[in-house]
Amino acid sequence: MTMSPPSAGSAVPSSESAVPSSGTAASSAGNATSSVGNAALSSGTPAPSSGTVAPSGRPDVVDLYLKHIGSGRAVMGRVMGGMAEVRSEGPWIHADDGRRFLDFGGYGVFIMGHRHPAVVEAVHRQIDTHPLASRVFLEPVAALAARALAAHTPPGLDYVHFVNSGAEASEAALKLARAHGLTSVITTRSGFHGKTLGALSVTANATYQTPFQPLLPDVTQVAYDDPADLEQALAARRDRACVIVEPVQGEGGVRIPRHGYLSQVRALCRAYGALMVVDEIQTGMGRLGTWWGVDAEGVRPDVLLAGKGLSGGVVPVAAMVATAEAYAPFSRDPYLHTSTFGASPIACAAALATVRAMEEEETVARAAALGLRLLTAVRAVCAPYEGGLVREVRGRGLLIGIEFAEEQAVGELLLELISRGVLVNHSLNSTRVLRLTPPAVVEDTALDLFLTTLGEALRSTADRMAG
Numbered sequence: 001m002t003m004s005p006p007s008a009g010s011a012v013p014s015s016e017s018a019v020p021s022s023g024t025a026a027s028s029a030g031n032a033t034s035s036v037g038n039a040a041l042s043s044g045t046p047a048p049s050s051g052t053v054a055p056s057g058r059p060d061v062v063d064l065y066l067k068h069i070g071s072g073r074a075v076m077g078r079v080m081g082g083m084a085e086v087r088s089e090g091p092w093i094h095a096d097d098g099r100r101f102l103d104f105g106g107y108g109v110f111i112m113g114h115r116h117p118a119v120v121e122a123v124h125r126q127i128d129t130h131p132l133a134s135r136v137f138l139e140p141v142a143a144l145a146a147r148a149l150a151a152h153t154p155p156g157l158d159y160v161h162f163v164n165s166g167a168e169a170s171e172a173a174l175k176l177a178r179a180h181g182l183t184s185v186i187t188t189r190s191g192f193h194g195k196t197l198g199a200l201s202v203t204a205n206a207t208y209q210t211p212f213q214p215l216l217p218d219v220t221q222v223a224y225d226d227p228a229d230l231e232q233a234l235a236a237r238r239d240r241a242c243v244i245v246e247p248v249q250g251e252g253g254v255r256i257p258r259h260g261y262l263s264q265v266r267a268l269c270r271a272y273g274a275l276m277v278v279d280e281i282q283t284g285m286g287r288l289g290t291w292w293g294v295d296a297e298g299v300r301p302d303v304l305l306a307g308k309g310l311s312g313g314v315v316p317v318a319a320m321v322a323t324a325e326a327y328a329p330f331s332r333d334p335y336l337h338t339s340t341f342g343a344s345p346i347a348c349a350a351a352l353a354t355v356r357a358m359e360e361e362e363t364v365a366r367a368a369a370l371g372l373r374l375l376t377a378v379r380a381v382c383a384p385y386e387g388g389l390v391r392e393v394r395g396r397g398l399l400i401g402i403e404f405a406e407e408q409a410v411g412e413l414l415l416e417l418i419s420r421g422v423l424v425n426h427s428l429n430s431t432r433v434l435r436l437t438p439p440a441v442v443e444d445t446a447l448d449l450f451l452t453t454l455g456e457a458l459r460s461t462a463d464r465m466a467g
Contacts, residue, residue: 061096080418088114091442093423101418102446102453104438105425108250108282111309111398112354112363113439119312122353123346131346142343145352149310149319152291152355154300159327161320162343162351166281166307167194170244172320173277173303174198174216175337177242179329182275184237185216187244188224190252190429193279202244205429224249225257227264231272239273247293250282250437253430254394254401262299269302275326277303281318282399285309286358286440289368289397302326312354313439317347367440371397374438374447378402381455389462391432400436407431409461416457422450 061084066074083095090113093101103110112119126141133139146160163169170193174185187193187202194200200209201216209215220237222229224245234241245265249255262278269276278301283293287309290296294304303326307318322330330336341347358364375395382390382402391403404410410426413434417424425435438450 080415090114091439091446099421102422102450104436104450105423106313106437106439107425108287108308108399108437109311110313110437110439111286111367112312112357112361113441114313116312116314116354116357118357119314119350119353122349123314126346126349132341132344135340139343139345139348141345141348141352145348145355148352148355149306150321153304153321154292154294154298156300156323157304157321159322159324159331161322161327161330161337162348163318163320163339164316164341164347165194166279166305166318167196167199168339168342169281169305169307169318169320170194170199170202170279171196172337173244173305174202174242176303176320176322176326176330177275177277179336180275180326182240182242184218184220184241185244186220186222186230186233186237186241186274188246188249189221190224190249190255191244191246191279192249192251192429193244193281203429224252224255225261227261227268230265231268234268234272234274237272237274241272241274242277243269243274244277244279246279247283247296248288248396248399249429250399250435251428251430253403253427253433254399254435255430256394256396260297262294262297266299266301275303276301277305279305281305281307282437285354286364286367287397287399287437289364289371291364293396310351310354311347312350312357315347315350317351319351363440367398370438370440370442370447371395371400374398374436375400377447377451378436378454381451382458385458385462389458389465395436398436398438398440401427401430402434402436403430404432404434406465409465410434412461412464413457416460417453420453420457422453422457 062074062077062082065077083097085093086096087094091103093103093114095101103114142162145162149160150158161172163172177185185202187204189204191202191204193202195203195208197212198216200212201219203209204221220233222233230243243265247262248257266276268274278294280292280294284291284306285308292304294301302323304321305318306321310319311317324331375393378400379393382393389404389409391405393400393402395401410432414424414426425437427433427435
Protein backbone atom coordinates (compact mmCIF):
# COMPACT_ATOMS: atom_id res chain seq x y z
CA MET A 1 0.00 0.00 0.00
CA THR A 2 1.38 3.39 -0.99
CA MET A 3 1.56 5.88 1.79
CA SER A 4 0.64 9.45 0.92
CA PRO A 5 1.63 12.29 3.26
CA PRO A 6 -1.19 14.34 4.79
CA SER A 7 -2.03 17.36 2.67
CA ALA A 8 -1.39 20.73 4.21
CA GLY A 9 -4.98 21.73 3.55
CA SER A 10 -6.21 19.04 5.90
CA ALA A 11 -4.17 20.20 8.85
CA VAL A 12 -5.60 21.93 11.89
CA PRO A 13 -3.67 24.42 14.04
CA SER A 14 -1.35 22.54 16.39
CA SER A 15 -2.90 21.55 19.68
CA GLU A 16 0.39 21.09 21.52
CA SER A 17 -0.42 24.12 23.62
CA ALA A 18 -3.49 22.31 24.87
CA VAL A 19 -2.14 18.89 25.76
CA PRO A 20 -4.59 16.99 27.95
CA SER A 21 -3.53 15.94 31.40
CA SER A 22 -3.96 12.38 32.61
CA GLY A 23 -7.63 11.53 32.49
CA THR A 24 -8.54 13.77 29.55
CA ALA A 25 -9.32 10.66 27.60
CA ALA A 26 -11.93 10.15 30.27
CA SER A 27 -13.97 12.96 28.82
CA SER A 28 -15.79 9.72 28.22
CA ALA A 29 -15.98 8.98 31.91
CA GLY A 30 -17.72 12.12 33.04
CA ASN A 31 -14.74 14.27 34.01
CA ALA A 32 -14.17 15.78 30.59
CA THR A 33 -14.84 19.33 31.66
CA SER A 34 -12.28 19.36 34.45
CA SER A 35 -9.54 17.45 32.65
CA VAL A 36 -9.74 19.29 29.34
CA GLY A 37 -10.29 22.58 31.11
CA ASN A 38 -7.26 22.02 33.30
CA ALA A 39 -5.22 21.18 30.22
CA ALA A 40 -6.26 24.42 28.61
CA LEU A 41 -5.44 26.46 31.69
CA SER A 42 -2.07 24.82 32.24
CA SER A 43 -1.08 25.41 28.65
CA GLY A 44 -2.17 29.01 28.49
CA THR A 45 -5.06 28.37 26.13
CA PRO A 46 -7.49 31.26 26.56
CA ALA A 47 -10.88 30.62 28.09
CA PRO A 48 -13.91 31.15 25.86
CA SER A 49 -14.40 34.83 25.32
CA SER A 50 -17.63 36.73 25.69
CA GLY A 51 -19.25 38.58 22.83
CA THR A 52 -16.61 37.68 20.24
CA VAL A 53 -17.28 37.37 16.54
CA ALA A 54 -15.86 34.70 14.22
CA PRO A 55 -13.87 35.71 11.11
CA SER A 56 -16.91 34.87 8.99
CA GLY A 57 -18.89 37.58 10.74
CA ARG A 58 -21.03 35.05 12.60
CA PRO A 59 -21.10 35.08 16.43
CA ASP A 60 -18.31 32.99 17.93
CA VAL A 61 -19.70 29.45 18.30
CA VAL A 62 -17.64 28.79 21.44
CA ASP A 63 -19.17 31.89 22.98
CA LEU A 64 -22.67 30.69 22.09
CA TYR A 65 -21.94 27.30 23.63
CA LEU A 66 -20.68 29.01 26.77
CA LYS A 67 -23.83 31.08 27.11
CA HIS A 68 -26.51 28.66 26.00
CA ILE A 69 -25.31 25.02 25.90
CA GLY A 70 -22.68 24.48 28.59
CA SER A 71 -19.34 25.72 29.85
CA GLY A 72 -17.72 22.26 29.83
CA ARG A 73 -18.50 21.68 26.18
CA ALA A 74 -17.36 25.21 25.35
CA VAL A 75 -13.96 24.66 27.00
CA MET A 76 -13.54 21.34 25.21
CA GLY A 77 -14.39 23.00 21.90
CA ARG A 78 -11.80 25.71 22.49
CA VAL A 79 -9.13 23.14 23.38
CA MET A 80 -9.90 21.20 20.19
CA GLY A 81 -9.22 24.32 18.15
CA GLY A 82 -12.49 26.23 18.36
CA MET A 83 -13.63 25.10 14.91
CA ALA A 84 -17.27 24.49 14.05
CA GLU A 85 -18.23 21.80 11.55
CA VAL A 86 -20.40 23.23 8.80
CA ARG A 87 -20.41 20.79 5.87
CA SER A 88 -19.78 17.12 5.14
CA GLU A 89 -19.70 14.52 2.41
CA GLY A 90 -18.45 10.95 2.22
CA PRO A 91 -15.65 10.49 4.78
CA TRP A 92 -14.99 14.24 5.14
CA ILE A 93 -16.14 16.96 7.55
CA HIS A 94 -15.47 20.62 6.72
CA ALA A 95 -14.86 23.29 9.37
CA ASP A 96 -15.92 26.91 9.26
CA ASP A 97 -12.34 28.01 8.59
CA GLY A 98 -12.26 26.09 5.31
CA ARG A 99 -10.23 23.09 6.42
CA ARG A 100 -11.43 19.51 6.22
CA PHE A 101 -11.08 16.46 8.44
CA LEU A 102 -11.07 12.77 7.62
CA ASP A 103 -13.82 11.27 9.78
CA PHE A 104 -12.80 7.91 11.22
CA GLY A 105 -15.07 8.58 14.20
CA GLY A 106 -18.74 9.45 14.11
CA TYR A 107 -19.59 6.89 16.82
CA GLY A 108 -20.61 4.29 14.27
CA VAL A 109 -23.22 6.42 12.50
CA PHE A 110 -21.57 6.97 9.13
CA ILE A 111 -21.10 3.47 7.72
CA MET A 112 -22.16 4.95 4.36
CA GLY A 113 -20.34 8.22 4.90
CA HIS A 114 -21.90 11.63 5.31
CA ARG A 115 -24.84 12.67 3.16
CA HIS A 116 -25.10 9.58 0.98
CA PRO A 117 -26.70 10.86 -2.27
CA ALA A 118 -29.45 8.24 -2.39
CA VAL A 119 -30.49 8.92 1.19
CA VAL A 120 -30.34 12.70 0.74
CA GLU A 121 -32.50 12.43 -2.38
CA ALA A 122 -35.08 10.27 -0.61
CA VAL A 123 -35.24 12.66 2.33
CA HIS A 124 -35.59 15.68 0.05
CA ARG A 125 -38.41 13.95 -1.78
CA GLN A 126 -40.17 13.14 1.49
CA ILE A 127 -39.78 16.71 2.76
CA ASP A 128 -41.36 17.97 -0.45
CA THR A 129 -44.35 15.67 -0.05
CA HIS A 130 -45.08 14.64 3.55
CA PRO A 131 -42.29 14.98 6.18
CA LEU A 132 -44.39 14.34 9.30
CA ALA A 133 -47.55 12.30 9.73
CA SER A 134 -50.85 13.06 11.46
CA ARG A 135 -50.66 9.63 13.11
CA VAL A 136 -54.37 9.19 12.39
CA PHE A 137 -54.02 7.23 9.15
CA LEU A 138 -51.58 4.50 8.18
CA GLU A 139 -48.24 5.78 6.89
CA PRO A 140 -46.81 3.81 3.94
CA VAL A 141 -43.14 4.83 4.20
CA ALA A 142 -42.89 3.33 7.70
CA ALA A 143 -44.37 0.07 6.44
CA LEU A 144 -41.96 -0.09 3.50
CA ALA A 145 -38.97 0.71 5.72
CA ALA A 146 -40.03 -1.96 8.22
CA ARG A 147 -40.27 -4.57 5.46
CA ALA A 148 -36.88 -3.58 4.04
CA LEU A 149 -35.17 -3.77 7.44
CA ALA A 150 -36.83 -7.05 8.43
CA ALA A 151 -35.59 -8.60 5.19
CA HIS A 152 -32.06 -8.43 6.64
CA THR A 153 -32.65 -9.32 10.28
CA PRO A 154 -32.36 -12.93 11.49
CA PRO A 155 -35.35 -15.06 10.39
CA GLY A 156 -38.42 -14.47 12.53
CA LEU A 157 -37.50 -10.93 13.59
CA ASP A 158 -40.30 -9.40 11.57
CA TYR A 159 -41.88 -6.70 13.72
CA VAL A 160 -40.26 -3.27 13.64
CA HIS A 161 -40.88 -0.46 16.12
CA PHE A 162 -39.23 2.73 14.84
CA VAL A 163 -37.94 5.34 17.29
CA ASN A 164 -35.67 8.37 17.08
CA SER A 165 -32.51 7.25 18.88
CA GLY A 166 -30.65 4.23 20.18
CA ALA A 167 -31.51 5.05 23.78
CA GLU A 168 -35.19 5.07 22.84
CA ALA A 169 -34.77 1.65 21.27
CA SER A 170 -33.31 0.38 24.55
CA GLU A 171 -36.21 1.93 26.44
CA ALA A 172 -38.71 0.21 24.12
CA ALA A 173 -37.05 -3.16 24.73
CA LEU A 174 -37.10 -2.70 28.50
CA LYS A 175 -40.77 -1.76 28.41
CA LEU A 176 -41.55 -4.72 26.15
CA ALA A 177 -39.92 -7.02 28.71
CA ARG A 178 -42.07 -5.45 31.44
CA ALA A 179 -45.16 -6.04 29.30
CA HIS A 180 -44.30 -9.75 29.49
CA GLY A 181 -43.97 -9.55 33.27
CA LEU A 182 -40.16 -9.74 33.17
CA THR A 183 -39.17 -7.23 35.84
CA SER A 184 -35.55 -8.28 36.40
CA VAL A 185 -32.87 -7.09 33.99
CA ILE A 186 -29.40 -8.55 33.52
CA THR A 187 -26.76 -6.45 31.77
CA THR A 188 -23.01 -6.79 31.31
CA ARG A 189 -20.23 -4.82 32.93
CA SER A 190 -18.92 -2.09 30.62
CA GLY A 191 -22.03 -2.48 28.49
CA PHE A 192 -23.51 0.68 26.99
CA HIS A 193 -27.17 1.07 26.02
CA GLY A 194 -27.90 4.80 26.31
CA LYS A 195 -28.36 7.51 28.93
CA THR A 196 -32.10 7.99 29.28
CA LEU A 197 -33.30 6.76 32.65
CA GLY A 198 -34.17 3.17 31.73
CA ALA A 199 -31.30 2.76 29.30
CA LEU A 200 -28.93 4.28 31.85
CA SER A 201 -30.02 1.63 34.34
CA VAL A 202 -28.42 -1.01 32.11
CA THR A 203 -25.44 1.12 31.05
CA ALA A 204 -22.89 -0.23 33.51
CA ASN A 205 -20.87 2.87 34.34
CA ALA A 206 -21.14 4.39 37.81
CA THR A 207 -19.90 7.77 36.55
CA TYR A 208 -23.09 8.23 34.56
CA GLN A 209 -25.41 6.36 36.90
CA THR A 210 -24.56 7.76 40.34
CA PRO A 211 -25.96 11.30 39.86
CA PHE A 212 -29.34 9.82 38.88
CA GLN A 213 -29.85 7.11 41.47
CA PRO A 214 -32.16 5.44 42.19
CA LEU A 215 -32.54 3.95 38.72
CA LEU A 216 -34.63 0.93 37.71
CA PRO A 217 -34.77 -1.68 40.45
CA ASP A 218 -33.61 -5.28 40.12
CA VAL A 219 -30.82 -4.69 37.58
CA THR A 220 -27.89 -7.11 37.83
CA GLN A 221 -24.49 -6.73 36.21
CA VAL A 222 -22.60 -9.82 35.07
CA ALA A 223 -19.19 -10.20 33.46
CA TYR A 224 -19.11 -9.93 29.69
CA ASP A 225 -18.13 -13.09 27.81
CA ASP A 226 -18.75 -15.18 30.94
CA PRO A 227 -21.65 -17.63 30.47
CA ALA A 228 -21.14 -19.11 33.95
CA ASP A 229 -21.68 -15.73 35.60
CA LEU A 230 -24.77 -15.17 33.46
CA GLU A 231 -26.19 -18.58 34.34
CA GLN A 232 -25.79 -17.91 38.04
CA ALA A 233 -27.74 -14.67 37.68
CA LEU A 234 -30.43 -16.31 35.56
CA ALA A 235 -30.85 -19.23 37.96
CA ALA A 236 -31.82 -16.77 40.70
CA ARG A 237 -34.32 -15.05 38.38
CA ARG A 238 -35.94 -17.91 36.51
CA ASP A 239 -38.86 -16.87 34.26
CA ARG A 240 -38.65 -13.20 35.22
CA ALA A 241 -35.50 -11.85 33.54
CA CYS A 242 -34.53 -9.89 30.48
CA VAL A 243 -30.91 -10.12 29.29
CA ILE A 244 -29.42 -7.26 27.25
CA VAL A 245 -26.03 -7.78 25.58
CA GLU A 246 -23.86 -6.43 22.74
CA PRO A 247 -22.18 -8.72 20.16
CA VAL A 248 -19.06 -6.56 20.59
CA GLN A 249 -18.81 -3.95 23.31
CA GLY A 250 -18.19 -0.73 21.43
CA GLU A 251 -18.11 1.87 24.19
CA GLY A 252 -16.62 -0.84 26.38
CA GLY A 253 -13.43 -0.59 24.32
CA VAL A 254 -14.12 -2.88 21.34
CA ARG A 255 -14.30 -5.98 23.54
CA ILE A 256 -14.78 -9.00 21.30
CA PRO A 257 -16.15 -12.12 22.99
CA ARG A 258 -15.01 -15.63 22.24
CA HIS A 259 -16.82 -17.31 19.35
CA GLY A 260 -19.84 -19.14 20.71
CA TYR A 261 -20.59 -16.68 23.50
CA LEU A 262 -23.80 -15.38 21.94
CA SER A 263 -24.97 -18.92 21.23
CA GLN A 264 -24.45 -19.75 24.90
CA VAL A 265 -26.38 -16.64 25.94
CA ARG A 266 -29.21 -17.71 23.64
CA ALA A 267 -29.29 -21.22 25.11
CA LEU A 268 -29.24 -19.93 28.68
CA CYS A 269 -32.07 -17.49 28.02
CA ARG A 270 -34.19 -20.34 26.67
CA ALA A 271 -33.33 -22.59 29.59
CA TYR A 272 -34.26 -20.01 32.23
CA GLY A 273 -37.22 -18.36 30.48
CA ALA A 274 -35.47 -15.03 29.84
CA LEU A 275 -36.02 -12.54 27.02
CA MET A 276 -32.82 -12.07 24.99
CA VAL A 277 -32.23 -8.52 23.75
CA VAL A 278 -29.19 -7.93 21.54
CA ASP A 279 -28.10 -4.30 21.24
CA GLU A 280 -26.83 -3.83 17.68
CA ILE A 281 -27.20 -0.05 17.71
CA GLN A 282 -23.47 0.39 17.08
CA THR A 283 -22.50 -3.06 15.78
CA GLY A 284 -25.33 -3.55 13.28
CA MET A 285 -25.96 -2.30 9.74
CA GLY A 286 -22.70 -3.76 8.44
CA ARG A 287 -20.35 -2.24 11.00
CA LEU A 288 -18.82 -5.63 11.88
CA GLY A 289 -18.64 -6.83 8.29
CA THR A 290 -21.99 -8.64 8.60
CA TRP A 291 -25.46 -7.13 8.67
CA TRP A 292 -25.59 -7.89 12.40
CA GLY A 293 -23.10 -9.09 14.96
CA VAL A 294 -25.32 -12.09 15.75
CA ASP A 295 -24.94 -13.29 12.15
CA ALA A 296 -21.45 -14.61 12.91
CA GLU A 297 -23.02 -17.30 15.10
CA GLY A 298 -26.42 -17.60 13.45
CA VAL A 299 -28.15 -16.47 16.64
CA ARG A 300 -31.73 -15.20 16.64
CA PRO A 301 -32.51 -13.07 19.69
CA ASP A 302 -36.04 -12.25 20.79
CA VAL A 303 -35.35 -8.56 20.29
CA LEU A 304 -32.70 -6.75 18.24
CA LEU A 305 -31.92 -3.04 18.54
CA ALA A 306 -30.79 -1.06 15.49
CA GLY A 307 -29.73 2.55 15.06
CA LYS A 308 -26.79 4.77 14.11
CA GLY A 309 -26.05 3.43 10.61
CA LEU A 310 -29.78 3.02 9.93
CA SER A 311 -29.89 6.80 9.49
CA GLY A 312 -27.73 6.71 6.38
CA GLY A 313 -25.84 9.56 8.01
CA VAL A 314 -28.72 11.92 7.25
CA VAL A 315 -31.75 11.69 9.59
CA PRO A 316 -31.71 10.18 13.10
CA VAL A 317 -33.68 6.94 13.28
CA ALA A 318 -33.47 3.73 15.31
CA ALA A 319 -35.60 0.65 15.76
CA MET A 320 -36.51 -2.23 18.01
CA VAL A 321 -37.07 -5.38 15.93
CA ALA A 322 -38.76 -8.37 17.55
CA THR A 323 -40.25 -11.78 16.93
CA ALA A 324 -44.04 -12.09 16.77
CA GLU A 325 -44.14 -13.72 20.19
CA ALA A 326 -41.93 -11.10 21.83
CA TYR A 327 -43.71 -8.18 20.15
CA ALA A 328 -47.22 -9.43 20.93
CA PRO A 329 -48.07 -6.90 23.71
CA PHE A 330 -47.14 -3.94 21.49
CA SER A 331 -48.79 -5.54 18.47
CA ARG A 332 -52.12 -5.97 20.25
CA ASP A 333 -52.22 -2.45 21.67
CA PRO A 334 -50.68 0.18 19.35
CA TYR A 335 -50.98 2.84 22.07
CA LEU A 336 -49.06 0.95 24.72
CA HIS A 337 -45.77 2.57 23.74
CA THR A 338 -45.91 5.52 21.34
CA SER A 339 -43.98 8.63 20.34
CA THR A 340 -45.06 11.75 18.46
CA PHE A 341 -42.07 11.65 16.15
CA GLY A 342 -41.37 7.91 16.16
CA ALA A 343 -41.64 6.35 12.68
CA SER A 344 -41.92 9.78 11.09
CA PRO A 345 -42.09 9.68 7.27
CA ILE A 346 -38.85 11.64 6.90
CA ALA A 347 -36.91 9.30 9.21
CA CYS A 348 -38.38 6.18 7.64
CA ALA A 349 -37.56 7.52 4.17
CA ALA A 350 -33.93 7.76 5.30
CA ALA A 351 -34.01 4.22 6.72
CA LEU A 352 -35.62 2.77 3.59
CA ALA A 353 -33.14 4.50 1.29
CA THR A 354 -30.25 3.38 3.49
CA VAL A 355 -31.20 -0.30 3.34
CA ARG A 356 -31.73 -0.15 -0.41
CA ALA A 357 -28.43 1.65 -1.00
CA MET A 358 -26.58 -0.85 1.17
CA GLU A 359 -28.05 -3.68 -0.89
CA GLU A 360 -27.15 -2.07 -4.21
CA GLU A 361 -23.64 -1.05 -3.20
CA GLU A 362 -22.86 -4.22 -1.23
CA THR A 363 -21.89 -2.09 1.75
CA VAL A 364 -21.64 -5.02 4.15
CA ALA A 365 -19.13 -6.87 1.97
CA ARG A 366 -17.16 -3.65 1.49
CA ALA A 367 -17.06 -3.12 5.25
CA ALA A 368 -15.74 -6.65 5.78
CA ALA A 369 -12.99 -6.30 3.17
CA LEU A 370 -11.97 -2.78 4.17
CA GLY A 371 -12.05 -3.69 7.85
CA LEU A 372 -9.65 -6.56 7.34
CA ARG A 373 -7.23 -4.34 5.42
CA LEU A 374 -7.47 -1.55 7.96
CA LEU A 375 -7.00 -3.79 10.99
CA THR A 376 -3.90 -5.35 9.45
CA ALA A 377 -2.48 -1.94 8.53
CA VAL A 378 -3.23 -0.35 11.92
CA ARG A 379 -1.52 -3.25 13.67
CA ALA A 380 1.54 -2.71 11.49
CA VAL A 381 1.64 1.02 12.27
CA CYS A 382 1.25 0.35 16.01
CA ALA A 383 3.72 -2.56 16.10
CA PRO A 384 6.78 -0.47 17.09
CA TYR A 385 4.93 0.74 20.18
CA GLU A 386 3.49 -2.57 21.40
CA GLY A 387 4.72 -3.56 24.83
CA GLY A 388 5.15 0.10 25.65
CA LEU A 389 2.70 2.80 24.60
CA VAL A 390 0.29 0.40 22.87
CA ARG A 391 -1.14 -2.62 24.66
CA GLU A 392 -3.29 -4.17 21.90
CA VAL A 393 -5.03 -3.50 18.59
CA ARG A 394 -8.28 -5.43 18.06
CA GLY A 395 -11.34 -5.18 15.91
CA ARG A 396 -13.97 -6.72 13.71
CA GLY A 397 -15.09 -5.16 10.45
CA LEU A 398 -14.98 -1.39 10.71
CA LEU A 399 -15.00 -1.28 14.51
CA ILE A 400 -11.37 -1.15 15.65
CA GLY A 401 -9.89 -0.32 19.04
CA ILE A 402 -6.35 0.68 20.00
CA GLU A 403 -5.76 0.01 23.69
CA PHE A 404 -3.01 1.98 25.39
CA ALA A 405 -1.06 1.30 28.56
CA GLU A 406 -2.15 4.64 30.02
CA GLU A 407 -5.38 6.55 29.54
CA GLN A 408 -3.46 9.81 29.13
CA ALA A 409 -2.19 8.50 25.79
CA VAL A 410 -5.73 8.41 24.41
CA GLY A 411 -6.24 12.12 24.98
CA GLU A 412 -2.77 12.92 23.69
CA LEU A 413 -3.23 10.90 20.50
CA LEU A 414 -6.76 12.16 19.90
CA LEU A 415 -5.53 15.77 19.90
CA GLU A 416 -2.51 14.86 17.79
CA LEU A 417 -4.78 13.33 15.17
CA ILE A 418 -7.14 16.31 15.21
CA SER A 419 -4.16 18.63 14.73
CA ARG A 420 -3.35 16.65 11.58
CA GLY A 421 -6.89 16.58 10.20
CA VAL A 422 -8.23 13.21 11.41
CA LEU A 423 -11.17 12.57 13.74
CA VAL A 424 -11.49 9.44 15.89
CA ASN A 425 -13.46 8.41 18.99
CA HIS A 426 -12.63 7.74 22.60
CA SER A 427 -14.57 4.97 24.34
CA LEU A 428 -17.10 6.03 26.96
CA ASN A 429 -16.70 2.93 29.14
CA SER A 430 -13.02 2.22 28.53
CA THR A 431 -10.76 5.23 28.94
CA ARG A 432 -7.62 3.55 27.59
CA VAL A 433 -9.13 2.67 24.20
CA LEU A 434 -9.13 4.86 21.10
CA ARG A 435 -11.85 3.71 18.73
CA LEU A 436 -12.00 3.80 14.93
CA THR A 437 -15.39 3.66 13.19
CA PRO A 438 -14.67 4.72 9.60
CA PRO A 439 -17.21 4.56 6.77
CA ALA A 440 -17.17 1.78 4.21
CA VAL A 441 -16.77 4.38 1.44
CA VAL A 442 -13.16 5.26 2.29
CA GLU A 443 -10.96 5.24 -0.83
CA ASP A 444 -7.32 4.13 -0.93
CA THR A 445 -5.95 7.68 -0.90
CA ALA A 446 -7.89 8.54 2.25
CA LEU A 447 -6.87 5.24 3.85
CA ASP A 448 -3.21 5.98 3.09
CA LEU A 449 -3.65 9.46 4.54
CA PHE A 450 -5.07 8.02 7.74
CA LEU A 451 -2.30 5.47 8.20
CA THR A 452 0.43 8.01 7.55
CA THR A 453 -1.18 10.45 9.96
CA LEU A 454 -1.65 7.77 12.62
CA GLY A 455 2.05 6.89 12.39
CA GLU A 456 3.10 10.52 12.79
CA ALA A 457 0.69 11.08 15.68
CA LEU A 458 1.93 7.94 17.47
CA ARG A 459 5.55 9.07 17.15
CA SER A 460 4.74 12.50 18.54
CA THR A 461 2.64 11.04 21.37
CA ALA A 462 5.32 8.49 22.28
CA ASP A 463 7.97 11.23 22.40
CA ARG A 464 5.81 13.45 24.57
CA MET A 465 4.87 10.63 26.94
CA ALA A 466 8.52 9.61 27.24
CA GLY A 467 9.58 13.18 27.95
